[in-house]
Amino acid sequence: MTAQKDPMSYRDIKSVVLDRLRAGIWGPDSLLPSESDLATEFSSTRTTVNRALRELAEEGFLERKRKAGTRVLTAPARRAQFAIPLVREEVGETGADYRYALVSRQIETAPAWLAARLSLPAGQDVVALTCMHYADNAPFQLEQRWIVPTAVPEVLDEPFDTLGPNEWLLKRVPFSNLEFSVMASKADEKLAEFLDAPVGDPIFTAERITWLEGTPITLARMYFAPGYRMTTRL
Amino acid sequence: MTAQKDPMSYRDIKSVVLDRLRAGIWGPDSLLPSESDLATEFSSTRTTVNRALRELAEEGFLERKRKAGTRVLTAPARRAQFAIPLVREEVGETGADYRYALVSRQIETAPAWLAARLSLPAGQDVVALTCMHYADNAPFQLEQRWIVPTAVPEVLDEPFDTLGPNEWLLKRVPFSNLEFSVMASKADEKLAEFLDAPVGDPIFTAERITWLEGTPITLARMYFAPGYRMTTRL
DNA sequence: TAGTGGTCTAGACCACCCG
DNA sequence: GGGTGGTCTAGACCACTAT
Structure with a gap:
């Protein structure tokens, strides 16, 4: 159903993952598939998947640990970013x-x-x-x-x-x-x-x-x- | 003098670049060498240099444009990031x-x-x-x-x-x-x-x-x- | 139009750490 | 011990845009 044939950019992957988070397909505290598996699913490479997941983790949605895998944060640790302008x-x-x-x-x-x-x-x-x-x-x-x-x-x-x-x-x-x-x-x-x-x-x-x-x-x-x-x- | 022989990680590159910014070697509003040139200088690859510069740009120190190159921001557009905790x-x-x-x-x-x-x-x-x-x-x-x-x-x-x-x-x-x-x-x-x-x-x-x-x-x-x-x- | 950054690939090695 | 993410390499194509 959700299979993608053409290669996806890391942005596409981010947005698909976010959609699944919002839809609860990957619920709070659950474990995502490994980068390699996702790379296969998205007809992409681990490098690309890595960038997508890394950014989502930086943005406070996921938590990543070696060996442990990528976990959905129960309470997204959102960060407010304010510019400090002149x-x-x-x-x-x-x-x-x-x-x-x-x-x-x-x-x-x-x-x-x-x-x-x-x-x-x-x-x-x-x-x-x-x-x-x-x-x-x-x-x-x-x-x-x-x-x-x-x-x-x-x-x-x-x-x-x-x-x-x-x-x-x-x-x-x-x-x-x-x-x-x-x-x-x-x-x-x-x-x-x-x-x-x-x-x-x-x-x-x-x-x-x-x-x-x-x-x-x-x-x-x-x-x-x-x-x-x-x-x-x- | 500042030549590096062993390959540097993107973190190393970030810190070397930041040092040069602080030291004024690359002064405000000046243009950095291209990614390829830096990759050569650091005995690294463009991918790695790219990540270093990209993150420094995200952090508000540099401005990057295709063809125009990477420029040092006059007034670093620092961003205050506050967590929004429970x-x-x-x-x-x-x-x-x-x-x-x-x-x-x-x-x-x-x-x-x-x-x-x-x-x-x-x-x-x-x-x-x-x-x-x-x-x-x-x-x-x-x-x-x-x-x-x-x-x-x-x-x-x-x-x-x-x-x-x-x-x-x-x-x-x-x-x-x-x-x-x-x-x-x-x-x-x-x-x-x-x-x-x-x-x-x-x-x-x-x-x-x-x-x-x-x-x-x-x-x-x-x-x-x-x-x-x-x-x-x- | 040419040069720069943006991104992707395919593969590799390694550090960490759970079981 | 073995699987996971962290990172690097070498190469490629492309999009944008200054000149």
């Missing part, structure tokens, strides 16, 4: 005009919480920035950022008056490791003023810590204007 | 005891915003649930959920008094499409009471809409207790 691009995609503004820039001793968070030595100086990002001149995001000058010495000479720190840093340390978190925080007076929101309003917040080869570079907190949400479809 | 597992991983409780269950006409959101016909009945998830008996998450009975008729007979709707649904429609959003919302009196938070506190909120083959199944809003954050490392 603010400029994020604003640009909505068709709005992007504008950047520096609010403040100073050199200060790293506050204790920051030093602890980034494993900085006590008394370490950092460059502290506050910036605003606007979409069509409406507040879009307030950015608070601390940069460690021992990691990026040029930061001491950079005024950040026309280029945001994120884009500036990307030019110097484009391929870093990072930790990215999202949370909800509360608008204090400063946030309320800059984001044009009532004091006490919930503010969607992202925090990003960047390292290069184990050396902490920067911590950024991004506070979004009311109504912002991060969405993904899968 | 509450039970999320709580369990912290070592805490998980407990589920049904707060309310009723059948009601879909409110207008929900009907619009899920493209339901006017006057459609839905099952409306409110549930609590506890970690070591402390509030962890309040879940508000609406299920469309025309899509899952058995829902009308399910009391949901011992098993949460998410796990219940997973057994029936495990392989669905979904839209997942996160945002910040504000604790009203009900939320404050159940999550043991002050009224007006910012509440990290996730919303999940599920379809099966284009048919809307359910919408869920998950309100997390204060202090919750979603984190990922890359």
